[in-house]
Amino acid sequence: MTQTLVLYDTLSNLPGNNWSPNPAKSRFILSYKGLPFVTVWVEYSDISIAMKAIGAKPNKRSDGTDVYPVPVLSDPNTGALITDSLEIASYLEKTYPEKAIFPNNSESFIREFDSAHSRLIIPAIKSIFARSAEILSPASAKFFIGVRSIDVPLPWDATYGEDWASLEKGYNTAYEWYQKTDGKWFMGNTFSYADIIVACRLLWFKRVLKEDEWVRISSWNGGKWAQLLTDVEKECKLA
Numbered sequence: 601m602t603q604t605l606v607l608y609d610t611l612s613n614l615p616g617n618n619w620s621p622n623p624a625k626s627r628f629i630l631s632y633k634g635l636p637f638v639t640v641w642v643e644y645s646d647i648s649i650a651m652k653a654i655g656a657k658p659n660k661r662s663d664g665t666d667v668y669p670v671p672v673l674s675d676p677n678t679g680a681l682i683t684d685s686l687e688i689a690s691y692l693e694k695t696y697p698e699k700a701i702f703p704n705n706s707e708s709f710i711r712e713f714d715s716a717h718s719r720l721i722i723p724a725i726k727s728i729f730a731r732s733a734e735i736l737s738p739a740s741a742k743f744f745i746g747v748r749s750i751d752v753p754l755p756w757d758a759t760y761g762e763d764w765a766s767l768e769k770g771y772n773t774a775y776e777w778y779q780k781t782d783g784k785w786f787m788g789n790t791f792s793y794a795d796i797i798v799a800c801r802l803l804w805f806k807r808v809l810k811e812d813e814w815v816r817i818s819s820w821n822g823g824k825w826a827q828l829l830t831d832v833e834k835e836c837k838l839a
Contacts (some may be wrong), residue, residue, distance in 0.1 A: 605637040606674040610644050612735045617641055619735060619807040623671035624800040629692050632836040634701045644740035644776040657683050662751050686714060689793055701793040713794050720770030721801060724763040730756035731808040768820055773819040791835055799832035
């Protein structure tokens with residue numbers, strides 16, 4: 601019998617806490633694969649302390665200093681402690697191969713997709729970061745701004761403008777990708793981690809943006825993105 605895995609995620613002031621896209625990816629996979637897990641919620645300002653305490657590995661910032669991200673996954677079945685959502689996805693696929701998220705040996709392809717999709721939302725990242733800081737506790741918001749502004753310099757402005765136009769253009773590109781496969785999912789009729797990646801970034805937007813801002817995104821491409829989020833949540837038994 602599989603022992604309960606532990607997922608480390610970050611707190612917010614929102615009902616249900618979850619907001620961050622990367623821990624969401626791990627949560628979606630665990631649920632999709634039907635694996636038992638619990639979530640340990642950590643204040644954003646306490647992530648470094650908490651992750652050091654459990655022995656998690658840091659990543660390197662652009663200035664060379666250590667940063668301890670979430671998600672981190674602890675698997676008591678194997679003793680593994682994995683940092684980074686993409687590495688967690690790879691680990692879970694290899695260790696628990698039932699209900700594949702990298703079907704037909706698609707992991708390297710989906711890794712490339714992840715990078716490409718990230719580039720689509722970069723133009724609007726200041727707006728998204730500004731809204732993200734608003735849903736954190738004061739201490740965590742201060743820490744979030746301090747850490748993220750190393751790579752994404754201040755000021756951050758969430759008002760509608762060129763950022764939003766660029767984001768819509770990016771989603772038009774993603775829409776073309778989906779249209780090429782002529783199916784419900786990115787890989788046609790086959791569900792994969794690519795769809796989880798897209799859905800979890802959409803979930804981030806839905807959770808942190810103002811209602812009218814999310815409504816705007818929901819209207820793009822004939823309602824494609826709100827529907828995709830709903831479909832992926834259902835597929836992963838999170839709806």
